[in-house]
Amino acid sequence: MPQRSTRRGFLTVTGAAAALAVTGNLPEIERADAGSTGRPDRRDPFTLGVASGDPLPGAVVIWTRLAPEPLAPFGGMDRRPVSVQWQVAEDEHFRRVVRHGTTQARPEASHSVHVDVRGLRPWRHYWYRFRVGNQLSPVGRTRTAPADDQTVPVLTMAFASCQAWWEGWYTAHADLARREHDVVFFLGDYMYEFGIDRGIRPHSNEDYVTRETVTLDEYRNRYASYKMDPDLQAAHASAPWVVTMDDHEVINNWADEAHPSAPPAQFLVRRANAFRAYWEHMPLRLAQLPKGPDMQLYRRIRFGRLAEFSVLDTRQYRSDQAYGDGSKAPGPETLDPARTLTGAEQERWLLDGWTASQARWNVLAQQNALAQLDVKDGPEILVPMDTWDGYAASRDRVLGGAHQRRIRNLVSIGGDLHRSVASDLKLNFADPDSPTVGSEFVGTSITSGLDGMDLDPGGATLLRENPHIKFGNFQRGYVSCTITPRRWISDYRVVDRVTVPNGTVSTRAQLLVEDGRPGIQKL
Structure with missing residues (x-):
């Protein structure tokens, strides 16, 4: 749809905003700090749960938002990026982890994360979770779409x-x-x-x-x-x-x-x-x-x-x-x-x-x-x-x-x-x-x-x-x-x-x- 004159004053998305969503091919890291202060944060950051969406034959988006105090300004988070680990497994006990990585929950996105997990098998159930420091999120269940020509x-x-x-x-x-x-x-x-x-x-x-x-x-x-x-x-x-x-x-x-x-x-x-x-x-x-x-x-x-x-x-x-x-x-x-x-x-x-x-x-x-x-x-x-x-x-x-x-x-x-x-x-x-x-x-x-x-x-x-x-x-x-x-x-x-x-x-x-x-x- 053509841009109308009333929209011309808005800035388009640039690098920092584009980095808010990442693909699922990042290398695993040893640990993810709850912030850059060096102090452990024992508050539960996963008060808003987890979600997945828009399944493709080999991919699905997994989501969470860090908000230890969900109704406080910025969800109770500092205005700094936070490293978030994620895992996708073929079983709900995570004995067969097939994809994993790390992404950044950024303050400009209200510390939400959208991981576009790729390289999965079509029409399969998977389980996923997130981790910040020693805090684990609830486990979500998802399913990829079938191959386009699959019966x-x-x-x-x-x-x-x-x-x-x-x-x-x-x-x-x-x-x-x-x-x-x-x-x-x-x-x-x-x-x-x-x-x-x-x-x-x-x-x-x-x-x-x-x-x-x-x-x-x-x-x-x-x-x-x-x-x-x-x-x-x-x-x-x-x-x-x-x-x-x-x-x-x-x-x-x-x-x-x-x-x-x-x-x-x-x-x-x-x-x-x-x-x-x-x-x-x-x-x-x-x-x-x-x-x-x-x-x-x-x-x-x-x-x-x-x-x-x-x-x-x-x-x-x-x-x-x-x-x-x-x-x-x-x-x-x-x-x-x-x-x-x-x-x-x-x-x-x-x-x-x-x-x-x-x-x-x-x-x-x-x-x-x-x-x-x-x-x-x-x-x-x-x-x-x-x-x-x-x-x-x-x-x-x-x-x-x-x-x-x-x-x-x-x-x-x-x-x-x-x-x-x-x-x-x-x-x-x-x-x-x-x-x-x-x-x-x-x-x-x-x-x-x-x-x-x-x-x-x-x-x-x-x-x-x-x-x-x-x-x-x-x-x-x-x-x-x-x-x-x-x-x-x-x-x-x-x-x-x-x-x-x-x-x-x-x-x-x-x-x-x-x-x-x-x-x-x-x-």
Whole structure:
């Protein structure tokens, strides 16, 4: 996307910042000091856990951040680089260490480390850990992707979104961790930027929760407050994550350079702060390191010949919301082909990738609902302007392009709605007899929206007014998927209550898509 004039004042990444991510071929060293003072530091530096992400056939990113006092300035660390040792092993007891090295946790990256471990074997489980001085991190479990031409009999995958910390306990993450998926996709709203009066969790009236995040330090502190949660740490440690952001990682319903909270130049400073803190706290590669207010987030993750995931960024390049946002009737603005949700370059990348794909399942991993959502009872149609409904021409190009290219087994996974919605993706949503191009599973929130219920009035309206919607639910949870060459099964895992610890998790629905037969079926 071309640089706009309001971005020209930002410096691009140079050597010091580029050194924040390293490859995994550094030589082993005897020991790593906790700092340059010469004094041992017995505080636990691994209070935010460990994570891995973006698996490739021979590589995976492993992450941690040193923060002995996670809510203190700089996480309680001195403003100096710290040597961090890392190990990757074929067994959880580290008897067969296959890769090891040392990297630097630097203060300019909030003492986070992103190690791009190379030279691993495809489609293998590995365990990893970090060490600073005599302090060992928790152990994480990860898995590389299969070789691109490998036949994969089964892939287990989970996806989740929207985890407002103050609105509930992360019971869904504890369940997700226990199921030990091959990969987890987190589709946005990892944290929330706005201030609150107080929440239901202990300490949710503290300043670090109630204050709105604007500065880099405030964004860093908000991530730390979320990542202290043991269930979230367990979910990260259970499998590699593939992440993309939605709006609340910056500010509610932002669109490219536009947000009513500030003029574009001022907003881009905030966006740059948010992007920087996001990268520091996610298991992302150097390719995703922000350059000021710009960040390359859309990318592909392949699992052999079984599945290819196109991970989208539907915030950074979108046109401003039509008709002032909210839920409105479709009109000339929503149908305007000049307006876009993805930007022209990302749209071409998506369609060209589908054309070249040899995968059995072609998956769109994105932030919200691709299907039409008429939210009003009766003949009048009202749709949300912030979803693909507000960019109908953009959606038509994507679904029309998939139909014209005869894309095999198109599946969209999304979030943002704080409800579960499973839909048939129609070439023309106004015509129930229109061809079904693909299938969509939108997952509910981890906690956002409090406990919810099985079916609320809004969900009942969606089912009545949208015949392509085959399932709806308004509880909290996530989606656990089992993918084989012949079938895709989505288990909608729901929590009875998130407003108390240790709620009960159950499967509310099992939904099926069969190879070569687009559309949702109930099991």
